[in-house]
Amino acid sequence: xxxxxxxxxxxxxxxxxxxxxxxxxxxxxxxxxxxxxxxxxxxxxxxxxxxxxxxxxxxxxxxxxxxxxxxxxxxxxxxxxxxxxxxxxxxxxxxxxxxxxxxxxxxxxxxxxxxxxxxxxxxxxxxxxxxxxxxxxxxxxxxxxxxxxxxxxxxxxxxxxxxxxxxxxxxxxxxxxxxxxxxxxxxxxxxxxxxxxxxxxxxxxxxxxxxxxxxxxxxxxxxxxxxxxxxxxxxxxxxxxxxxxxxxxxxxxxxxxxxxxxxxxxxxxxxxxxxxxxxxxxxxxxxxxxxxxxxxxxxxxxxxxxxxxxxxxxxxxxxxxxxxxxxxxxxxxxxxxxxxxxxxxxxxxxxxxxxxxxxxxxxxxxxxxxxxxxxxxxxxxxxxxxxxxxxxxxxxxxxxxxxxxxxxxxxxxxxxxxxxxxxxxxxxxxxxxxxxxxxxxxxxxxxxxxxxxxxxxxxxxxxxxxxxxxxxxxxxxxxxxxxxxxxxxxxxxxxxxxxxxxxxxxxxxxxxxxxxxxxxxxxxxxxxxxxxxxxxxxxxxxxxxxxxxxxxxxxxxxxxxxxxxxxxxxxxxxxxxxxxxxxxxxxxxxxxxxxxxxxxxxxx
Amino acid sequence: xxxxxxxxxxxxxxxxxxxxxxxxxxxxxxxxxxxxxxxxxxxxxxxxxxxxxxxxxxxxxxxxxxxxxxxxxxxxxxxxxx
Numbered sequence: 098x099x100x101x102x103x104x105x106x107x108x109x110x111x112x113x114x115x116x117x118x119x120x121x122x123x124x125x126x127x128x129x130x131x132x133x134x135x136x137x138x139x140x141x142x143x144x145x146x147x148x149x150x151x152x153x154x155x156x157x158x159x160x161x162x163x164x165x166x167x168x169x170x171x172x173x174x175x176x177x178x179x180x181x182x183x184x185x186x187x188x189x190x191x192x193x194x195x196x197x198x199x200x201x202x203x204x205x206x207x208x209x210x211x212x213x214x215x216x217x218x219x220x221x222x223x224x225x226x227x228x229x230x231x232x233x234x235x236x237x238x239x240x241x242x243x244x245x246x247x248x249x250x251x252x253x254x255x256x257x258x259x260x261x262x263x264x265x266x267x268x269x270x271x272x273x274x275x276x277x278x279x280x281x282x283x284x285x286x287x288x289x290x291x292x293x294x295x296x297x298x299x300x301x302x303x304x305x306x307x308x309x310x311x312x313x314x315x316x317x318x319x320x321x322x323x324x325x326x327x328x329x330x331x332x333x334x335x336x337x338x339x340x341x342x343x344x345x346x347x348x349x350x351x352x353x354x355x356x357x358x359x360x361x362x363x364x365x366x367x368x369x370x371x372x373x374x375x376x377x378x379x380x381x382x383x384x385x386x387x388x389x390x391x392x393x394x395x396x397x398x399x400x401x402x403x404x405x406x407x408x409x410x411x412x413x414x415x416x417x418x419x420x421x422x423x424x425x426x427x428x429x430x431x432x433x434x435x436x437x438x439x440x441x442x443x444x445x446x447x448x449x450x451x452x453x454x455x456x457x458x459x460x461x462x463x464x465x466x467x468x469x470x471x472x473x474x475x476x477x478x479x480x481x482x483x484x485x486x487x488x489x490x491x492x493x494x495x496x497x498x499x500x501x502x503x504x505x506x507x508x509x510x511x512x513x514x515x516x517x518x519x520x521x522x523x524x525x526x527x528x529x530x531x532x533x534x535x536x537x538x539x540x541x542x543x544x545x546x547x548x549x550x551x552x553x554x555x556x557x558x559x560x561x562x563x564x565x566x567x568x569x570x571x572x573x574x575x576x577x578x579x580x581x582x583x584x585x586x587x588x589x590x591x592x593x594x595x596x597x598x599x600x601x602x603x604x605x606x607x608x609x610x611x612x613x614x615x616x617x618x619x620x621x622x623x624x625x626x627x628x629x630x631x632x633x634x635x636x637x638x639x640x641x642x643x644x645x646x647x648x649x650x651x652x653x654x655x656x657x658x659x660x661x662x663x664x665x666x667x668x669x670x671x672x673x674x675x676x677x678x679x680x681x682x683x684x685x686x687x688x689x690x691x692x693x694x695x696x697x698x699x700x701x
Numbered sequence: 702x703x704x705x706x707x708x709x710x711x712x713x714x715x716x717x718x719x720x721x722x723x724x725x726x727x728x729x730x731x732x733x734x735x736x737x738x739x740x741x742x743x744x745x746x747x748x749x750x751x752x753x754x755x756x757x758x759x760x761x762x763x764x765x766x767x768x769x770x771x772x773x774x775x776x777x778x779x780x781x782x783x
């Protein structure tokens with residue numbers, strides 16, 4: 098109800114204010130144009146960078162100083178710490194970054210945002226920037242209509258800058274004209290009381306505009322027009338720094354737990370920085386005066402002094418927080434965790450898929466690969482436990498016959514329940530995410546994406562086949578007929594060998610080992626097919642098993658064969674690195690069914 | 702000049718037109734080397750293994766690796782002649 102009333106009330110209120118004060122209308126229009134410019138600039142950087150951004154990101158964030166440097170540089174170029182924070186949350190969610198690296202970028206982004214203050218204070222107010230805005234808008238719009246993505250991106254950037262400049266111009270004019278009618282500076286409040294009041298105003302303004310950059314420009318233009326006092330402007334700047342975290346918090350809402358941790362880290366960092374700035378405000382102001390004197394900045398040039406203040410207090414925040422990054426990470430990992438469901442088996446959720454990376458094909462693809470590997474892990478666990486093996490023993494060097502004798506549990510697990518809890522939802526999310534990602538991908542990605550979807554389907558089908566197989570394994574593993582018991586023991590043994598080989602393929606870096614084991618898995622699938630190798634005929638002919646047992650054995654042999662092939666197909670897609678030599682040659686060297694038959698014939 | 706034509710002319714002027722082909726040959730040679738090394742390793746394992754069941758499994762691995770080496774050599778010759 099309140100939401101429905103809020104928007105019309107705001108619009109009516111603004112309309113009334115515009116009617117009452119044309120100058121206020123000009124300032125508000127300036128803010129609106131400025132924000133529109135930021136949207137355009139963000140759009141430009143997104144389409145301009147494409148997959149390049151994530152490549153750069155991967156290479157330039159492996160050390161803390163690099164992460165901070167990356168944050169400073171990217172925010173200085175893009176002029177939006179919010180965009181950098183939201184992108185960092187996306188990359189973190191996709192598993193391309195660790196939490197401490199991401200925190201480093203956010204720290205850097207806070208420092209990078211100070212360049213905006215410098216640009217506006219030193220350049221935006223002294224030059225008629227509206228004169229630059231017009232040609233930028235014209236060139237930008239022409240480029241937006243071009244087909245090439247890079248030109249289109251450049252068009253959005255130029256248009257964005259044009260609107261930013263125009264917005265600043267309107268804000269500046271509005272405040273200048275305002276001065277003649279109302280003196281806002283008469284509302285200034287001194288001392289710590291004023292500091293707190295204006296800090297909260299700064300927070301509120303930034304939360305509403307969702308851009309500390311816009312708030313900062315507004316503060317600088319108002320300060321230049323003498324509409325706010327220098328001390329109150331400093332408090333507003335501190336508030337803007339705290340308020341800007343709202344964008345990251347909103348961005349993290351759709352992200353996974355890692356994204357939420359980063360948004361919390363951002364909030365903690367900006368709160369601590371703001372707190373330090375408020376406590377030591379007079380010392381920092383002294384430092385600002387001292388720095389301004391050293392750089393030859395006039396004592397009454399408050400806009401430049403505000404830029405110095407912004408830089409000093411953000412730098413101070415980073416310096417104070419750097420030693421505590423690991424403590425902060427540990428604290429966030431301990432306090433922000435996924436909620437337990439209270440169910441016997443926890444519902445597993447996607448770890449790496451995040452809608453905000455959909456626009457970046459390379460990152461989206463990396464997220465899908467990681468999530469598929471997550472699904473593989475769950476599949477591996479379900480098949481192991483479904484066949485009553487201990488996973489830890491299976492992946493060790495322990496003799497396989499001993500592995501299958503050592504049971505995972507007294508009772509076989511309910512595969513269907515595990516499927517519902519650990520497979521179905523993740524599989525659905527991967528398929529849904531892939532469909533969305535596909536619309537932003539070029540042809541070169543489509544084939545890879547199609548193969549990944551196949552790998553996912555293979556995993557799901559392997560679990561379903563295990564479910565069918567489990568019924569008779571339970572029935573015949575303790576059957577008095579030694580022959581049928583032996584056949585089911587062998588099925589389990591062969592599947593244990595398959596799982597061990599697949600696990601080696603998943604973890605090895607040796608290409609020859611991968612190639613050899615993939616062929617071995619395919620060879621074993623045929624070799625152990627009880628219908629093809631004549632073992633079933635032998636059992637029936639000699640009346641060693643009943644007809645009912647023979648039917649079960651025949652069906653289950655097909656299920657076991659399917660599990661082997663599905664997992665081998667999945668491993669070929671998921672575990673052969675796309676940059677490896679083997680990937681280039683796999684089609685030529687892969688083993689075909691006739692090659693397998695030939696090898697088996699020779700053996701006989 | 703379009704981007705594709707520009708790349709084409711750069712590749713031609715740097716004599717790199719066949720680079721994909723050359724890359725494949727290099728990758729194949731590297732992989733063949735690794736497979737041959739592995740084959741020697743498997744042969745020595747076979748020499749010292751006395752358990753018949755394990756010997757059968759090693760022989761199976763040997764036939765698979767021999768198959769891949771043979772197939773790899775055939776492909777390499779094909780690439781050399783093309």
